[in-house]
Amino acid sequence: MITRFEELDWQETPIGELMLRRRTEPAVGQEIYEVKLGDEYLMSSLFTVAEEELANLGLAAVVGDDLSVLVGGLGLGYTAVAALQDARVTSLTVIDRLGAVIGWHQRKLLPVSAELVDDARTTLVEDDFFTVMRSAPAEGGGGYSAILLDVDHSPRHQLDPTHADLYDAAGLRALDRHLATDGVFALWSDDPPDEEFMVELHAVFDDAVAHVVDFDNAVTGGTSSNTVYVARSRGAGVVSPDATAAHPGGEA
Numbered sequence: 001m002i003t004r005f006e007e008l009d010w011q012e013t014p015i016g017e018l019m020l021r022r023r024t025e026p027a028v029g030q031e032i033y034e035v036k037l038g039d040e041y042l043m044s045s046l047f048t049v050a051e052e053e054l055a056n057l058g059l060a061a062v063v064g065d066d067l068s069v070l071v072g073g074l075g076l077g078y079t080a081v082a083a084l085q086d087a088r089v090t091s092l093t094v095i096d097r098l099g100a101v102i103g104w105h106q107r108k109l110l111p112v113s114a115e116l117v118d119d120a121r122t123t124l125v126e127d128d129f130f131t132v133m134r135s136a137p138a139e140g141g142g143g144y145s146a147i148l149l150d151v152d153h154s155p156r157h158q159l160d161p162t163h164a165d166l167y168d169a170a171g172l173r174a175l176d177r178h179l180a181t182d183g184v185f186a187l188w189s190d191d192p193p194d195e196e197f198m199v200e201l202h203a204v205f206d207d208a209v210a211h212v213v214d215f216d217n218a219v220t221g222g223t224s225s226n227t228v229y230v231a232r233s234r235g236a237g238v239v240s241p242d243a244t245a246a247h248p249g250g251e252a
Contacts, residue, residue, distance in 0.1 A: 004023055004024055005021055005023045006021060006022045006023065008020045008022055008104075008109055009100065009103075009104060013037075013098050013100060014097075015037065015097075015098075015159065016038040017036075017038050018036070018098060018100055018101075019036045019037075020033065020034075020035055020104055020109065021033070022034075025219075032044055032045045032046045033045040033110055035075070035076070035101075037159070042159075043075050043076055045076055045078075045110075045111060046218070047215060047217070048076070049213060049215035050188060050215065050228065051079045051082070051150060051188065052078050052079065052082040053211070053228055054079050054082075054150055054186055054187075054188045055071075055079050055080075055083040055085075055086070055148055055186075056082055057211055057228050057230050058146050058148050058185075058228070058230055059083060059086045059088075059089070059146055059184075061184045061186075061207070061230050061232060062088075062146050062182075062184050063182060064088070064145070065088045066088065066090045067086070067088045067089045067145040067146065068089075068090065068091045068093075068143065068144050068145050068180075069083050069089050069091070069093070069144060069146045069148065070093050070095065070144045070146070070147045071083065071093070071095070071147075071148045071149075071150075072095055072129035072133075072147065072148070072149040072151055073096060073149065073150040074094050074096035074102060074124065075101065075150065077105055077110055077112045077113060077116045078112060079148055079188075080094050080116055080122070081112045081115050081116050083146075083148065084115070084116070084119050084121060084122070089121060091123070092119075092121050092123070093123045093125060094122070094123070094124050094125065095125045095126075095127050095128075095129045095132060096124070096125075096126060096127075096129075097126070097127065097128045097129065098126075099126045102124045102126055105117050105124065129151060130163050130165075132178075133166060133171070133174055133175045133178060134165075134171075134174050137177055137178050143178075143183075144178055144179055144180060144183055145180055145183050145184070146179075146183060146184045146185075146186065147175065147178060147179060147184075147185050147186070148187075149185070149188070153190045153191070154190050154191035154194070154227075155167040155187070155189060155194055155197040155200075156191065156194065157190070157191065167197060167200065168200050169200045169203040169204055172185075172201065172203075173204050176204055179233040181233065182235065183232070183233045184230060184232055185205060185229075185230075185231050185232075186228060186229065186230045186231075187228070187229040188226060188227075188228055189227040189228075190226055190227075191227060192212070192225070192227060193210035193227050193229075194210075194227075197229070198210060201229060201231050204231075205231030205232055205233060205234065206231070206232045206234055207230075207231060208229065208230070208231035208232075209229070209230055209231070210227050210229050211227065211228045211229075211230065212225050212227055213225065213226050213227070
């Protein structure tokens with residue numbers, strides 16, 4: 001039996017004080033794991049449906065086999081492990097800016113850590129995902145079948161204001177250079193579908209859609225929702241001549 005709150009790790013990071021803790025949640029009668037950045041809650045193992053659906057919906061849109069997947073943001077690991085459950089995935093690279101988070105999984109502190117790090121397809125990289133996306137792919141690199149991103153709260157609410165440029169058309173074009181032809185970009189958001197962001201997506205990608213993912217909230221006794229955006233590359237970062245035309249839309 002554990003105490004109500006158990007601090008598993010605390011570290012000072014470039015973006016603030018990072019804490020991993022485990023606690024009991026009376027509403028569900030089980031242990032849950034939480035990550036806090038300063039006074040802000042980042043994530044909880046109590047709610048993982050949308051994080052898993054980021055991988056499921058993103059990879060469902062990818063055609064073909066021998067998939068190379070890039071995950072931006074390791075967190076508690078649920079998106080990455082869900083991606084590994086797709087038998088078509090032959091390599092999974094996860095980039096996280098915080099070495100502390102990678103260390104948690106290497107030390108197998110979290111419920112899915114062993115499943116993640118013991119899989120030979122997995123590579124964990126300490127780097128800034130946003131800096132990597134701004135840079136041109138290395139020769140012989142890139143060409144990912146899917147890029148799955150879960151770092152910020154939403155395109156409008158970033159953990160770091162320097163991330164903001166990824167969510168406009170120019171930033172999305174830079175990201176698109178890292179995708180294979182017909183590769184898929186998928187993004188988790190804590191906010192409802194954002195029509196202005198959909199305009200930016202449609203300027204760069206094809207088949208862009210916003211999926212609303214509902215899940216039971218045992219704490220409130222109701223239903224909560226997140227959004228997963230999924231869009232398909234037009235190929236090699238090439239934008240069609242009518243890319244500046246707005247095509248708002250989405251799936252509610």
